[in-house]
Amino acid sequence: MDASGDVQDLHLLDLTKAFGDFVAVDDLTLTIPAGSFFALLGPSGCGKTTTLRMVAGLEDPTQGQILLGETDITHEKPYKRHVNTVFQSYALFPHLDIFENVAFGLRRRGIKNVEPQVTAMLELVELGPLARRKPAQLSGGQQQRVAVARALINQPGVLLLDEPLGALDLKLRRQMQIELKRIQTEVGTTFVHVTHDQEEAMTMADTVAVMNKGRIEQMGAPIDIYDLPQTSFVANFLGQSNLLSGSVNSGGDVLEVSAQGQRFGVPSNRSVVTSGDIVIGVRPEKLSLAAAGEQVADGRNAIPGRVTDASFTGVSTQYLVMTPWDAEWVVFEQNRASAIMRPGDEVTIHWEVRHTFGLAPAEAV
Amino acid sequence: MRWLRKNLIPIIGILVLVYLFIPIAVVAVLSFNKPAGKFNIAWNEFSLSAWQNICGVPGVCGSFVTSLEIGLLATLVGTIFGTMIAFALVRYRFRGRSTTNLLIFLPMATPEVVLGSSLLALFLNLAFPLGFWTVVIAHIMFIISFVVVAVKARLQGMDPRLEEAARDLYADARSTFRHVTFPLVLPGILGAALLGFSLSFDDYIISAFNAGTLVTFPIYIWGAAQRGIPVQVNALATLVFVIALTIVLVSQFINYRRRRMLEAGMSAD
Ligand SMILES: Nc1ncnc2c1ncn2[C@@H]1O[C@H](COP(=O)(O)OP(=O)(O)OP(=O)(O)O)[C@@H](O)[C@H]1O
Numbered sequence: 001m002d003a004s005g006d007v008q009d010l011h012l013l014d015l016t017k018a019f020g021d022f023v024a025v026d027d028l029t030l031t032i033p034a035g036s037f038f039a040l041l042g043p044s045g046c047g048k049t050t051t052l053r054m055v056a057g058l059e060d061p062t063q064g065q066i067l068l069g070e071t072d073i074t075h076e077k078p079y080k081r082h083v084n085t086v087f088q089s090y091a092l093f094p095h096l097d098i099f100e101n102v103a104f105g106l107r108r109r110g111i112k113n114v115e116p117q118v119t120a121m122l123e124l125v126e127l128g129p130l131a132r133r134k135p136a137q138l139s140g141g142q143q144q145r146v147a148v149a150r151a152l153i154n155q156p157g158v159l160l161l162d163e164p165l166g167a168l169d170l171k172l173r174r175q176m177q178i179e180l181k182r183i184q185t186e187v188g189t190t191f192v193h194v195t196h197d198q199e200e201a202m203t204m205a206d207t208v209a210v211m212n213k214g215r216i217e218q219m220g221a222p223i224d225i226y227d228l229p230q231t232s233f234v235a236n237f238l239g240q241s242n243l244l245s246g247s248v249n250s251g252g253d254v255l256e257v258s259a260q261g262q263r264f265g266v267p268s269n270r271s272v273v274t275s276g277d278i279v280i281g282v283r284p285e286k287l288s289l290a291a292a293g294e295q296v297a298d299g300r301n302a303i304p305g306r307v308t309d310a311s312f313t314g315v316s317t318q319y320l321v322m323t324p325w326d327a328e329w330v331v332f333e334q335n336r337a338s339a340i341m342r343p344g345d346e347v348t349i350h351w352e353v354r355h356t357f358g359l360a361p362a363e364a365v
Numbered sequence: 366m367r368w369l370r371k372n373l374i375p376i377i378g379i380l381v382l383v384y385l386f387i388p389i390a391v392v393a394v395l396s397f398n399k400p401a402g403k404f405n406i407a408w409n410e411f412s413l414s415a416w417q418n419i420c421g422v423p424g425v426c427g428s429f430v431t432s433l434e435i436g437l438l439a440t441l442v443g444t445i446f447g448t449m450i451a452f453a454l455v456r457y458r459f460r461g462r463s464t465t466n467l468l469i470f471l472p473m474a475t476p477e478v479v480l481g482s483s484l485l486a487l488f489l490n491l492a493f494p495l496g497f498w499t500v501v502i503a504h505i506m507f508i509i510s511f512v513v514v515a516v517k518a519r520l521q522g523m524d525p526r527l528e529e530a531a532r533d534l535y536a537d538a539r540s541t542f543r544h545v546t547f548p549l550v551l552p553g554i555l556g557a558a559l560l561g562f563s564l565s566f567d568d569y570i571i572s573a574f575n576a577g578t579l580v581t582f583p584i585y586i587w588g589a590a591q592r593g594i595p596v597q598v599n600a601l602a603t604l605v606f607v608i609a610l611t612i613v614l615v616s617q618f619i620n621y622r623r624r625r626m627l628e629a630g631m632s633a634d
């Protein structure tokens with residue numbers, strides 16, 4: 001195996017890209033550990049593609065550094081980096097058949113006998129029988145796998161995937177997510193996977209970085225980010241959240257927060273701020289509903305409301321509840337509870353203090 | 366009525382084809398004629414003499430070869446220059462780019478009479494001897510325009526990500542061009558070259574102005590038309606048509622075979 005087979009950490013240091021006076025990527029610093037499946041998640045136009053293009057060498061950074069292991073590759077030519085890309089639109093060579101598409105990188109590096117490697121790679125992505133077809137004669141899912149094979153065969157230190165599943169329908173997407181994950185485990189290369197689908201990011205990645213307006217808002221394991229978002233952007237982009245602004249009355253292990261004339265508890269280790277103004281939040285599936293008169297257990301946070309919509313989805317029911325201050329809260333309830341509420345019912349929303357999180361108010365939407 | 370409505374499109378199609386091919390058919394049929402008088406216009410008697418003795422009339426084959434030479438040379442040079450100009454216009458920002466874009470269109474938009482006569486004026490002013498080379502230069506000029514337009518369209522329609530993908534896959538500038546850009550633009554270049562060749566081969570007006578004493582095939586026919594066109598011209602024209610048709614048919618057949626094989630491959634998996 002040649003040197004390109006080494007899998008190394010990828011470091012981005014203060015990486016910035018400006019187009020004129022528009023800053024597409026703003027002072028990005030992050031480390032992507034070798035061999036991890038890393039997802040870069042963010043809304044359209046937040047700078048994901050620009051970041052990948054800088055790593056691939058297709059865009060010159062305005063500022064900052066890119067290191068692969070110890071090597072500075074910031075200004076290295078794209079064809080000299082052991083980084084390969086799966087493009088957003090695949091960009092398969094239309095004049096070459098599948099075999100030659102996959103063999104392209106090997107041939108350019110002067111490798112003579114490409115046959116065994118290409119065959120093995122086509123086997124890995126289950127495209128062996130189609131080797132002599134042209135890209136236009138493949139389905140979307142097959143083209144996608146050719147694009148992955150064409151990049152992976154070079155055993156890059158890092159594989160960049162720019163919304164590789166964006167063009168596929170939902171069912172195929174799910175299938176390819178599993179497929180990509182399997183391939184990544186099998187080859188052990190670092191995958192940097194760009195997507196704006198939060199579910200995709202969470203199911204596939206070891207580490208997710210949530211990006212917004214050219215900056216990383218939060219980074220971590222999907223489960224941690226979901227459980228404890230640190231900005232309201234993350235709280236709403238990664239899953240849904242119910243938010244409420246208020247102010248901290250007193251500190252301690254559990255902050256006492258008053259908001260809309262009510263009192264709430266927020267664990268201080270789950271809050272970004274511990275005094276002054278605060279935005280508290282909770283995920284919809286952590287909420288329970290009780291009929292208006294019913295007694296709610298002590299020590300739980302609770303707010304009153306009126307059900308405006310109830311949609312039954314089988315395993316759970318999704319409610320929209322209007323609070324007295326005209327905010328609509330989303331509640332997911334498992335269909336274990338006795339009664340199903342109907343629109344118009346007066347209810348109490350309640351949840352455990354330990355599921356509450358606190359955000360800085362400036363971030364509030 | 367119903368029958369007519371159902372078959373209207375094939376009927377119109379056949380009529381159009383007949384309209385297009387009747388002149389060619391007339392030329393071909395008359396190549397087997399033995400004309401009664403000087404003019405090969407009416408059918409008289411079957412004869413193979415024109416085909417057996419295709420160069421029998423002085424000047425026919427000589428002018429034919431001259432036109433072939435001029436066509437090939439002008440196409441070659443015009444295609445190379447045109448392709449390079451197209452790349453420059455699409456890939457680089459430079460001063461005078463939009464002016465060049467406009468000027469390139471001029472030879473296509475200007476009436477041939479104007480082009481031919483102004484070129485003649487130019488050559489006379491430069492005291493450049495008229496003949497083979499002046500015709501080649503004139504043809505290169507208009508071929509360049511067609512090539513630039515065709516290749517430019519092809520380049521602009523090309524996904525820039527393909528070249529980026531090549532660079533990402535260890536191809537430096539030179540091999541990106543060789544293995545991706547050029548093969549993708551090639552059909553455009555070939556199409557333009559073919560068009561350029563046929564324009565050059567049957568150009569009369571511009572050539573006539575700048576040929577001096579040189580006789581190209583169209584000039585020969587024009588001259589012969591006054592006295593009666595020899596049957597050999599029909600035979601040569603038919604020959605050219607048959608060769609062109611054969612090339613088209615063979616390439617169609619190869620394409621068809623390839624598609625059949627692919628479809629067979631597809632149903633196999
Ligand atoms: N070559 C360019 N010139 C000017 N602005 C650009 C250029 N490329 C990208 N941008 C801008 O930079 C921003 C980030 O673009 P980028 O393509 O990185 O977004 P993205 O996160 O990949 O979005 P998407 O999910 O839609 O693909 C966008 O606002 C875009 O308009």
Ligand SMILES: [Mg+2]
Binds near residue numbers: 049
């Ligand atoms: Mg993008």
